[in-house]
Amino acid sequence: MELRTVATFLRVTELQSFSRAAEQLGYSQAAVTVQIQQLEQELGTQLFERFGRRIQLTEHGLQFIPHAQELLRVAQNAKTFIRQGAQPSGRLRIGTAESLSISVLPPILSAYHARYPLVETSIHTGTIPVLFDMVRRNDVDLLYFLDKKTDFPEWNKVLERPEPIVFVAPADHPLAGQQQIPLQTILAEPLVLTERGISYRYDLEQLLAARGLELHPFLETGNTGIIVDMLLHHAGLSFLPRYVVQTYLESGALTILSVDAPSIQMWSQLVYHRNKWITPQIEQFLSLMREHIGTAQQPDQTL
Structure with missing residues (x-):
């Protein structure tokens, strides 16, 4: 079972779309389809149901998600062991409210850059509906927003604070x-x-x-x-x-x-999609947010 295929499976589950997953991963849609078919053959079960252009996870597909995440987590741990002392690198995309980006995040982002200078961080602001859609489309890795206490079954909430x-x-x-x-x-x-x-x-x-x-x-x-x-x-x-x-x-x-x-009173809340693969740079940012903001609620996924 190739890790690349497992990663493709998780990206498709995040986006609920073969075509958008292909676009983000830099593959053709046909390549993504072939990878999913190969994974289904290896597992001996169907992972997605296809309804024209729409797809939906089967029961076995839902059950495979935590196993896929664990496979990538073990692989990442192995890389970390080999590259002891290596700094996290890559991208970190944060969707947030404009007020939080101006008033709360600057000292946290400054501390994050000082610790992990190789990470390229981008901030995307918008209204609540726009930000919610960005999470569902995997256009951002994390969502830090201000609203009434909000919980969705497809999200993991890392922390929340009354405001x-x-x-x-x-x-x-x-x-x-x-x-x-x-x-x-x-x-x-x-x-x-x-x-x-x-x-x-x-x-x-x-x-x-x-x-x-x-x-x-x-x-x-x-x-x-x-x-x-x-x-x-x-x-x-x-x-x-x-x-x-x-x-x-x-x-x-x-x-x-x-x-x-x-x-x-509103609540500032930090969440990510439950199918999101937590990279080292995301994990370290979540840890830093807990240091600065608090630990009101822990995520379901072990980081």
């Missing part, structure tokens, strides 16, 4: 220091907000709608860095994850407003 969402203003704003500020008072102020559809803005809109209120920001942008700059220039108030403004809260430049409204 409070707060009303924030310049420290010398007239509302700073006041307690239980009415929502109507907040809405009367100039607001700089993230775009519609962002998870925490959506929850705020629902909260306001229940009270017959609406948001009318004077500026909307998907870039939280721009929003923070606007606040620092006394251009209004905003509603942001606390991690976005933590540095400025500590320096005294910005302050959290006490608002008469239920608190809204």
